[in-house]
Amino acid sequence: MPSLEVNIPTRRASLVTPHFPTSHGLDSHKSHSDRADREKALERNIDNVVFGDVMFKSWYPSWYPKEIIGEKALTGDGKGIVVQTLYVCKRCFAYSKTAEEWIRHSKICRKDVPGRRVYVHGAGQAVWSVWEVDGGVDTLFCQNLSLFAKLFLDNKSVFFDVSGFNYFLLVHTSPTTNEQQIVGFFSKEKMSWDNNNLACILVFPPWQRKNLGSILMGVSYEISRREEILGGPEKPISDLGKKGYKRYWGAEVARWLLEAKETDKKRESGFTTVEQISKETWILGEDCLTVLRDMGVVEKAGQGKEGEERVKIDKAKVRKWIEQQKLSLERVVDPDGFLEGYGYKRGTDDEAED
Numbered sequence: 001m002p003s004l005e006v007n008i009p010t011r012r013a014s015l016v017t018p019h020f021p022t023s024h025g026l027d028s029h030k031s032h033s034d035r036a037d038r039e040k041a042l043e044r045n046i047d048n049v050v051f052g053d054v055m056f057k058s059w060y061p062s063w064y065p066k067e068i069i070g071e072k073a074l075t076g077d078g079k080g081i082v083v084q085t086l087y088v089c090k091r092c093f094a095y096s097k098t099a100e101e102w103i104r105h106s107k108i109c110r111k112d113v114p115g116r117r118v119y120v121h122g123a124g125q126a127v128w129s130v131w132e133v134d135g136g137v138d139t140l141f142c143q144n145l146s147l148f149a150k151l152f153l154d155n156k157s158v159f160f161d162v163s164g165f166n167y168f169l170l171v172h173t174s175p176t177t178n179e180q181q182i183v184g185f186f187s188k189e190k191m192s193w194d195n196n197n198l199a200c201i202l203v204f205p206p207w208q209r210k211n212l213g214s215i216l217m218g219v220s221y222e223i224s225r226r227e228e229i230l231g232g233p234e235k236p237i238s239d240l241g242k243k244g245y246k247r248y249w250g251a252e253v254a255r256w257l258l259e260a261k262e263t264d265k266k267r268e269s270g271f272t273t274v275e276q277i278s279k280e281t282w283i284l285g286e287d288c289l290t291v292l293r294d295m296g297v298v299e300k301a302g303q304g305k306e307g308e309e310r311v312k313i314d315k316a317k318v319r320k321w322i323e324q325q326k327l328s329l330e331r332v333v334d335p336d337g338f339l340e341g342y343g344y345k346r347g348t349d350d351e352a353e354d
Contacts, residue, residue, distance in 0.1 A: 045069055046083045046151060050102070052090030052181065054206045062150035068097060090181065093144035113171055113180050114138045119219055120337045128212075130219050131169045135162030135187075142167050145185065149202050155238045156200050164190055165199065170216055172207075183207040186216045188223075195231035197224040201241060213244045218333030221252075225282045226343030232284045249291045251327045252281045254318050258329065273310055295321045 045061040046069070063069070069082050087102035088095050091109050096102045115133035120126045135142040142162040150156060170184040184203035189196060198220045203213050224231050237245060256277065274292070278285040292298045297317040301310040322329065 044081060046086050047081045048085045049148075049151060050085060050087045050099075051148075051204070051206075055085075056205050058086075058151040059205075060151060060154050062147050064095065064147055068095065088148055092141055093148045095144065095147070111180075113169060113182065114141055115167075115169070116339070118168075118339045118342050119333070121215055121333070122337075127173055127175060128215065129171050129173065130215070131171055133167040133169060135165040135167060139163070146187075149185070149200070152202055152205060153200060153238065155236055166190060168216065168219060170203070170212060184212060184216060186220055188220065192231070194234070195229050196234040197221065197229070197231040198233040201233065201244075214248050214332045217245065217248045218331075221282055222333050222335060222338070223343045226338075226345075228345060230278065230282060230284065232287055245287070246291060246294060247325065247327060248332070249283055249287050250295065250325065251322070251329060251332070252283060253277060253288055253291050254295075254322050254327070255329045255331075256280050257313055257318055258315060272313065273304065297321060 043061060044058055046058045046064075048055055049058055064083075064086075068086070083097060086095055086097065087099055089102070089105060089109055091106075091111065091113075094105060094109070096105070113131050115131045115138065117129050118132045119130040121128035121130070133142060139162055142165070145167065146162065165187045167185055167187050169182050172181045172183055173179070174181075184201075184207060186201040187199040189199055192199075198217075201213065201216055201220075203210075203216070220233075233241070233245065257272075274285045274288050277283075277288045277292075281288065292311070292313075295318065297314050299312040299314070301312040304310050
């Protein structure tokens with residue numbers, strides 16, 4: 001039976017942050033060498049990608065097996081484009097260099113999205129949803145997804161041990177045909193020692209600039225809230241990712257600042273702390289501070305009773321900033337859209353009853 005599945009060594013496929021050598025403390029010759037190594041690491045090896053019924057350019061290299069990119073590319077001897085067009089299955093991310101093999105595979109490939117649906121976005125028809133896939137269960141799917149994603153991520157390396165990650169797929173379901181299309185995802189370590197709520201995030205190029213990344217960000221933070229773990233995305237974040245996160249953080253922080261309640265004395269007086277903002281929004285204090293600085297709405301207000309640094313927020317400036325950035329203050333993610341009970345910590349009593 002025709003198939004695009006390639007046997008990939010399990011020792012090498014998740015997306016992780018690579019550690020490139022820095023120029024600090026090195027002589028100029030070595031610094032130049034490091035820069036050259038990094039530039040070579042970012043040199044594309046695949047030109048075009050056909051994904052379903054759309055074709056678009058890759059942005060960065062991805063280390064597909066030698067059957068695809070050749071032996072020289074894997075050893076570093078190759079240079080530049082080695083594959084003009086890579087055909088990728090829009091359902092399982094299997095890949096081929098020939099259209100014929102890709103078409104044969106498409107006719108027999110599974111029609112359903114793997115994993116389980118954990119979130120439905122918006123009321124009415126479930127046009128957008130998020131599905132959780134266990135890297136230890138749907139291993140080949142997650143490996144192929146990681147290889148595909150690397151074509152559009154510059155600050156991640158590919159390793160093929162996906163068992164320690166869960167993958168959250170953003171899926172569009174056609175209201176007329178019910179056909180499902182995966183348009184992006186984020187990955188999350190099952191056990192993160194740094195409390196990262198997200199390892200990498202990507203909306204595929206044809207679906208970018210539609211504010212879909214905010215859905216994935218919102219889901220990751222809502223899961224953090226349910227797990228009672230204050231965290232954020234793994235850093236460093238790509239330049240494109242920074243733009244998206246700053247918009248998400250900005251909208252979340254601004255909404256909390258503007259939604260004053262009469263019973264909240266701190267917010268009545270206009271004084272608060274970065275720690276309080278972080279606690280209420282589940283966004284790391286350093287990320288809250290980054291956004292507040294970008295807003296330009298903060299004035300120092302001395303210290304509180306317990307010695308914490310306080311700041312005064314000009315709400316008029318917050319509203320003006322929101323208007324200038326063309327942000328919405330509506331909640332991105334509806335907690336009621338999640339699978340019942342999903343993500344919440346279970347107490348020992350509940351576990352005993354099970």
